[in-house]
Amino acid sequence: MEKSSKAAATRSWFGQVEPMPGCSKCRPSITGEGVGTMNHAQIDEWLLNGLRASPGPAGGGGMTPLSEADWEELVQQSDRHRITPYLYHHLRTVHPDLPTPPDIVGKLRQGHLDNAARNLRLYGHLGKILQLLRDNGVPAIALKGAYLAEQVYAHRALRYLGDLDLLVRKDDLEKVDALLLGMGCRPTIPNRIVGPDNNEFVYEMPRRDLCVEIHWRILPPQFPFPIDTEGQWNRARPAVLAGVETLVFCPEDLLLHLCLHAGCTHGFEPGLRLFCDIREILRHHEADMDWGLVRRLIQEWGIGKSVYLTLKLAQELVGARVPGGFLEELRPGDFDERYVALAKDQVFARKVRTGQPLSMWPAVAQFWGATRLRDKVKLFWKGLFLPRESMARLYPVPADSWKMNFYYAVRLRDLLRTYGRDAWRWLRRDKDMQAVAQEGRDLTALKDWLMSSGPAAGSGEGVRAG
Known part of the structure; x- marks a missing residue:
């Protein structure tokens, strides 16, 4: 397979890149049957x-x-x-x-034993990467699992690690890219170009079933939240992970990051692990969590709905200890219990999916949720003719090259390979695809609500700054 085709096989609808097959984030098909008639x-x-x-x-x-x-x-x-x-x-x-x-x-x-052995290997790789960055003067913040497993959970074997996530400054991306390539990592896209629609580059570790994700901000720009990345760097704390000194988010930024990761980035589809993470964070940092800072950041970033729904689910599902009165204060004025039901449907979904999960990319849910063929055609057209800068990240050709015109034909082929069969089934009013379309409408409604602004109950202005 040519390099361009191999890279193209991992693309999502609007040019966001899915991990390669070896990465833990690769998910199984859009449609599928349940697992039986059990209770x-x-x-x-x-x-x-x-x-x-x-x-x-x-x-x-x-x-x-x-x-x-x-x-x-x-x-x-x-x-x-x-x-x-x-x-x-x-x-x-x-x-x-x-x-x-x-x-x-x-x-x-x-x-438990298998995960303990796996995490031992992963922390060995993490230590090498962190030491490499440290030796070359590149500050990095370890995100999510790597910090949680070692510092928050009772033992690092208790938390399953997927990929290794690191936050670096945008100015250091070129140096980080060279360092990772030098140690044999393989990027999942041919051209690593920072654009208005991306926030990470993904690399496969050599000969390992593991990906390293290098972020320069915690959310893709498609989400309308003014996250203060520089403030996160200023509030970061020193920590020792895998025997190497590095940085981690302060408890308040970590909590909000996980709420956004669960609700916005993944649409609650990762299941219960992130809710367990939130419970452990609240337990571990019960004495030093600055809830005044949490309130202020929620207000400044406009993320009250995502935080409210995620914390409410964490409390209901796994008994996370949210301070008394906090959720009542945070409750949006337009909240409806159906959003809880929609989120729980994603948490406990048992469908086997062989393509892009609907909840991960809003554009996919929007496509299948569109009720009219004309709307689907418009979305398909938008997904086909990406900006040249986005195409350059996905295919091995510079954005200003005349060859780019040919790669739009390659993109058409890739989209038809990925979605053509399901689109044909939808046109034939296949029962399973009609269910997918309804799920798309539900998920689009949930996403739209999570990303919209609105007043908190009883205040008329949102969450108090503390």
Whole structure:
């Protein structure tokens, strides 16, 4: 396969780049059947009871017993949510009285051991990268999992690590690119160009099932929030990760980053892991979390809706300890409980998807959610004729080259390969594709609400600055 075709196979709808197949963010198809006729609500409730500090009002003994097939499904869902090590730890230390079959405990234990070995390898790679950047005078902030696993969770084996995420300054991107290429990392796109529609470059580690994501801001520019990246750098704290001195977000920035990551970037589809992260952050930083600063940043960035819905879900699902009165103060004036239901549908979705997940990229949900063929054609046209700068990131040709015209034909081929079959099924009013279209409409409504501004209840102006 030619380099351009190989890179093109990883592209999303509007030129945002999906990770290569080796990356943990690669997701399985847009459509698919459920996994059977089991009592999914009952299985999910067992899973949540295993994660909470208290197993619910009925207690472990009052819960409906699960069948053997249900227990197997619970283990599969635990793996899908990437919380198996954390669940195993909770069942052993917090809920030893929950009636869990020994063979299920054994499978969860094996998942815990496998993750411990995997994280040991990942921290070895992280240490090499952080040391390389440090030796070359490049400051970096370790984002999300790498810091959480080592500093926030009780043990680094309890938190599954996907990719290694680092925040660097935009002025250092060229140097970081050269350093990573020098150590054998392979970029997932041919041309790393900073544009008005991107916020990260992704590299594959050599001969490893691992990606390194280099960010220069925490959200893509498509999200209308004025995140103060320089302020995040100024508030960053020193920490030692993988034996190397580096920087991490202050607790307030970390909490807000995870809320935005869960609600906006992924549309709550990552499942329960991020809610467990939020609970652990609130537990670990219970004494030093500056809620006045949290309030001020929410107001300045206009992210009250995403933070409110994410914290509300974390509280309801896994028992995150949000300070009394904070959610009531933050509650948007136009909040509707249907947004909670839509978000929970994504958290616990069991569809097998073989393409781009709808919730990850708003444009895909918007395309399938459009009710008229004319609207779909307009969106397809917009996705086909990207700006030349965006095309240059996706294909091995400079933005000002005359050859770029030929790559629009390549892009048409790539889009048809990715979405053509599903589009044809939609035109034929396929039942599964009609369900996808409805999901697209629901997700678009949820995304639009999360990204809109609005007053908090009782204030008329939003969240008080503290």
